[in-house]
Amino acid sequence: MAPPLSRRHLFQAAALAAVTPAISYAATGRAVAAVSEEPSVWTVRPFALEDVKLEQGVFADKRQLMLDHARGYDVNRLLQVFRANAGLATGGAVAPGGWEGLDGEANGNLRGHYTGHFLTMLSQAYAGTGEQVFVDKIRTMVEALTEVREALRRDPVVLNSPGKFGTSAENVRGSYQYVDLPAGVLGGTSAITLSAWVRPTHDANWTRIFDFGDNTTRYLYLAARNANGVPRFAITTSGPGGEQGLDGTAALPLNQWSHLAVTIAGGTGTLYVNGTAVARNTSMSLTPAALGTLANNWLGRSNYSGDPVFAGAYDEFDVWSRALTAGEITQLQTARAADASTGRGDLASYAFDETTGGTFADASGRGLTATLRRTWGGPSHPGFLAAYPETQFIDLESRTSPDYTKVWAPYYTAHKILRGLLDAHSATDDARALDLASGLCDWMYSRLSKLPDATLQRMWGIFSSGEFGGIVEAIVDLHALTGKAEHLALARLFDLDKLIDACAANTDILDGLHANQHIPIFTGLVRLYDATGEERYLTAAKNFWGMVVPGRMYGIGGTSTAEFWKASGVIAGTISTTTAETCCAYNLLKLSRMLFFHEQSPKYMDYYERALYNQVLGSKQDRSDAEKPLVTYFIGLTPGHVRDYTPKQGTTCCEGTGMESATKYQDSVYFKKADGTALYVNLYSPSTLTWAEKGVTVTQTTAYPAEQGTTLRIQGSAAFALRLRVPSWASAGFRVTVNGRAVSGTPTPGSYFTVSRTWRSGDTVRVAIPFRLRVEKALDDPSLQTLFYGPVNLVARNPATEYLPFGLYRNAGLSGDLLPTLTPVAGKPLHYTLDGTEFAPFSEGTEDPTHAYFRRSEPRVVLGTVDSGVANPAKADGTTLLDEIWAAAPFAGKGALVSRVRSVVDTWVSAGLLARADGDKVVSTAGKASFAA
Template sequence: MTHELTRRSMLKIGSAAAVLPWVPGLAGASRAAAAQAPGTAAAATTMLRPFGLEDVDLGAGVFAQKRSLMLEFLRGFDERRFLIAFRANAGLALDPSVVPMPAGGWEGLDGEANGNLRGAFTGHFMSAVAQAYASTGETAFGRKLQTLIDGLYEVRGALGNDPVLRTTAGKLSGTAVDIARGTYNYVALPAGTFSGLTSFTFAAWVRPTAAANWARILDIGNGTSVYAFLAQRDGNGRPRFAITRNGGGGEQVLQGTTALPVNAWSHVAVTLTGTTGRLYVNGVQVAQNTTMTLNPAALGALANNWLGRSQYNDPLYAGAYQDVNVWSTALSAAQVAELTAGRAATTSAGAGDALSLPMDESGGLVIADVSGKGRNGSLVRTWGKPSHPGFLAAYPETQFITLETMTTGNYNVVWAPYYTAHKILKGLLDGYTATGDPKALDLATGLCDWMYSRLSKLTPAVRQRMWGIFSSGEFGGVVEAILETYGHSGKPEHLQLAKYFDLDSLINASAENRDILNGLHANQHIPIFTGALLMYDKTGEERYLQAARNFWDMVVPTRMFGIGGTSSAEFWQARNQIASILKDTDAETCCAYNMLKLSRALFAHEQDPAYMDYYERALFNQVLGSKQDAVDPNFPLATYFIGLQPGAVRDFTPKNGTTCCEGTGMESATKYQDSVFFAAEDGSALYVNLFVASTVYWAAQHVTVTQETSFPFEQGTTLKVAGSGAFDLRVRIPSWARGAAVRVNGAAVGTPVPGAYLTLSRSWKDGDTVEVDLPFALRAERTPDDPTVQNLMYGPVHLVARDARTTFLPFSLYATAALDGDLAGALQPVTGKPLHFTSNGVELAPFHEGTTDPFHAYVRRTEPRVVLGSVDSGVANPARADRTTLLDDVWSGAPFAHKPAFLQRLASVTDSWVGAGLLAAADRDRVLEAGRRAAFTTAYAEAADLQGIADTARAAGTLSQGAHTNLRNRLEGALEALEAGNDAKALRYLQQYLDHAARRVEDADLLALLSLGADALTARLRG
């Protein structure tokens, strides 16, 4: 038998054990002492301030690597692509020889929901580039910002102008009128143009420039009940004529067979007479309907007669028109065929007798009618001119106007216009901070002036209704951006404007700690509380602070996934629902981005370490893992949703780019360092919040602090001070970091308490070094709604199982667990792959690796037998109705400082299960015997632990000096015997120890603890 320690080291262990709070009767006092222990941070009395990105440099490591990938994308993406939609909306010319292709996805000219969110990603891009510029100083980023600022300034000036008629080469001789994508222009024809037509022919040359379904070549009607239209493509991509007096359900239809080509001329014609309608494309009949009972005359007087616009909210037609004609008769097939060879005026049909528009204008806003009827068309814009000169957007102001009368959301009509305004405003503010260009601030101030001009005219009830609508009323972090503008402008109207965005139903409920989150759209509401904190700073209204604080507690941890994210299909469910909602639309990345912003803001106010514990979890896992470890010239490669169901695969190119989450992904990747360090507002303290290789330049103290670490691949960090000054250095000890240690210039200092800040107060000198040890341990976190579904954490790192199966993987961890509660025995490191392990037959990897490998963020815990320290008790692991097991109860008390503490927990839990009728008494005895025989560490170390418990009790006054001395003498005899390998002699000393303890120890809890330890050691030696 061999023993690893000496008597001298035993005395050190005994002394160290004296500070651990596991002795019965002393636990409460010890926790209180720990809370007030020298070096732990006291309650905050001052606000903290983050450092600017320019004041913190990232060092080598995983964050710098991820950032470099995003910087490469930002450098290569042509920022002018974002200006195209803005310029089109303002009627500015787009030179195809200079202007690149438009940005796609949501930012596209004909993106999702008719492009109703255009401009938002532009703001994200500006913020990301501004952050990159601040962090790196690269002039390329400054130039990109300048291009966008200058471009947007030109756009705002042009938004108040009349539409501009533009021309292109026609199919026939001469020019054609060209309506550019995104201009919101169309041609309005006079009322009565189609009145009284019982038979008619419509014919035109068209060249669409966008493959937009339902875009109208012609549309006449009185809204969405009575109308007739010719669409370039229907929902199936085919040309379609329809006429109705009873809305969509009563349409009489002519449907073509083949889509009209984009960027190519086609001749289209519709004839209708009697009950027969025909549709022609390029002179060939493609559809006929002989049961049509309606004609324009049957529709009555029509107010709207449009070329290019729909009675519905369909995309406007984009493209060219030439030789548009309407006849009051149905032309023959031969006559229609003639129209494809030249202008109508040169054919046997002649120019249209009801309307004839050659479309050969070179300017102005009038489209001349040569039919003799004087029915000139007018080039108009759907929304007129802005209500205030500060308006700036890539789509019409009508989205904002329509929102004011909406009662239910419809993103095809209105899609979060104030959210878009926020992103543009914030991008401008970040651009101003980075470049100092006064145009950027002028644009931002004007945008706030415009918002005030609209919202100040509305009643509080209207505003409350607007902000409560999903998702049309979503406004993101607009309050933060408005208050930032207010900080520059000082205008009282801007502070009042920020108040207009109070969603009182949510803010008041949260201030009262009433959880009403179930069913709410998550990312629509998280930024409200960051704004509320800033409103608290400006107004002193306590409800804002209380609401933000309570809201955070409603999300963390009750609605939080293991990676730190929240939301399911963008919405919140009821509290404590995690296992039941694991699917491919979990953890929207924007939610994590905004929860980080809120957490850092709360921490700046209150310095509760829990905020930074959460920040670390979400940053090191979801946010890092939301960026793919690759570069693409067209995409930032960032996730929208993160599937957390078994076998999920991350999608790094959602919706073809330019989504909100790809935008926040760009921003996150260019500001990783923004919360590593904070400083007290009065300059008295520097907070080290996160363990990231970095250097902070603290001007207030003329000090530089460099953090050297490869964390999380290294379990700790080193801080080096350059310069000198008297201040507190406050180092966060994460809640997961049991056994943390801190040394200043090589000497141990303080008492690190998990979940607290260790304060080092001294006059710092150039060259001082602080070393922080943060041991990682494996822990399995149960989901609240199914304790068998668990995620695995290793220190701050969320480990995922790489496996393509789509059912939960069975995982056992207890059988190999050490008796102190350390589960690391279940992990086998993979050589050459840091933070990769094998366990239960699969490979585990850190979530932050941005791969497309299928993975399991959660596993199914399966612990069929009670095995303790590899000693099998032979007893099946019983479970309650809620699926928690006996072993779950035992290990929920971990970590255990020593064998007696573990045995005490084991006895207490098994007694409880026997009392509840869930465990037989005989099985309890078998479990207890297995626990006594299981190794905690070495037999020698377990004996040393007993001495430490006695030392602690003596120091606390619960053990007399005489009893303490006698117990120590007998234990030293046992230790000497163990050193000599004489187990029989050690057993005799242990029996004497037990006998003496029974006679001399008066404290029943202490006696039980000492007896458990001595009994267990005896059972183990008898083995």
């Protein structure tokens, strides 16, 4: 009897049965979806990036800096790691380094992810500007990735480069290629010479020029570099402790041809470098005869699995069954063996003159044809595309603990590549990009669909190694294009049931979880809801959002400390130099946006404004660089923190998402109701919307947030409701006029104000959004506060490394606005000073030491700048007398304020918290003082 299907496999079976591929093929061969790319369940829908033009302003300025990077960066550098992995020529391109090279953190085990980010950035840049340069770069990358996938599907083939005497065979670093020689190549001889011309391109220790052995006990090798960086020859039948060796005296130069030869005869071994004997051992009793026939006979690969593969080129490799004389070895410096008195090696001789194929002819007469191989085995499986072998994916399937030096989030990397390909296809309509994306998902399905549910749950629960980013979202997006049932089934194979079920039940289990590993899971769940209608997915995503905002959110909109979450409500207690990983804000913005498509709760767009205008803008340094995007990884919120715009070793996840953020600033300025009856204005940003279906253009003119309002002008005629977001912080004075006439109604903070009419060309809407200076308190320490003026987080610029103390009530206005306590800086909008310290918008990407949080200090009762001389008392919970007085703002006039002061004083006196005499002084001070409106 067959075992019952698990719940997951029942889902798979249902998906495969219910979803019929609906694909037709255009004349170009491109798969054309028979379904809409936008889900029918979205009650509100976005506009395409090309429909919204950014006009001059802070967003256009920041984007321009990133566009300069996109234009200037050589994409062949990104492609280097892909081409190398496939054994293709890299054209001398230098890998980006950091996470995108073999020398960075964890030996580049995440390489390839950055290429996906870059494709997305280029696609968005093209959509936003229409510049051909971005299309050209996309096509270069897609063409190269197509060649890479094809190369990975076949056995490796020789890569030629100029040799010492003709052509040579090159092994590109990162290709994991080596030359496999037949057994018996050493011939069991008791005297031998091994000779090779090599051109090393990397200085890794213990790379083998050749290694003949059975294992790590019985072998004979020549390393290009030992632990001291010089060549070493060794032979042993009893492991490392029994090695009889020869060590060189100097390192081999990189990117130059060197000749090495080893001779053994009569108990003497000699090592020659470029014709000079550099080492001699007269006690070398071991010879190939003692080794017998060996299993592994390799050029470029070691019998020690942890040793790197040789990177560089081979010209000639010869083996003789005698010890050549010093004079004969001298001849080999200027002539091929075939042209020297030595003749070709009688045991083996390879000239590496082949220009095609993957084998090398043996000219010794013994017919020992050599074969080019990869250390990770045969060709990859169909559809596979990556900048490293399939081995990381294979290892993950049996892994039970994290170790990113072995496995670093392979499905996360696959997600970035997949997303980049989908965006490239969307931007350029290149059929190859869609084919690569579809093939990659076919490959993933072929692997994951064969694994038991328990294995999948274990995999996705492993920190870092099991991280898969927003792959589910991307797969569902692909499914909308291909209609393939396997693609929707694949998306559900990433369900992490423990997390989904807990969040669906509104049970908070986030404490201790890696933040950015889990946030993008929920964008995928929303898209799964779109595709399947399963409420569990959408409910989990909504509840999850509420667990992060505001309970785990810093004032700038960021979340996480050292990449992880702590308990909800712990804000002050988690502030460090590694708070607010930038990727987290990027992904929370995506999730907020996606949830808004289903439920038009203004809280999602309030968060969007907060994170976009503060953390995201502030994460980009205010200068351009062709080589670096200059984007933060962490944004430390400790006192005096200086932002690092070149984090870690470069090409990090946050630099990738930072590139994306800076080229899609316009993606959520406007949304449209699905039936076309309403236009949502979510963000006040200078821009021009082309609403083609309505025949309408909306131009928004503003210097927001330097300007406290915006103007929208309509061209064209159409009937629709204009829904203007009233920010939750806009507590008073939000006003709307149309053609100079006030629109009736009472705007409510944290809502949308609707103006419905048939619009005509020339109609002008003016929105006034008065700002107030306000504080937001850390949930776990009310005395630790951050300052906001409207949407703008103001940070103190000061090198001190302790929290700065500031008082703000001393000149507060009747409205409760704290701004009069600060002094504007002439000629610098949104810059103020307080007690000699300058406050500036967090969004400015400078390298100034900043204080996002400060310690609220109101030691004396000061009202209207008049000091009462009375100490400001506090309750046990930290609430001060001044806090309670100003909590009733706004006040209709000074009389109302004085009345409030008298009432609070009487209450505190009655409670024994304030002496009557002191209370009278406070009331008297309020009566004497003057207050700004």
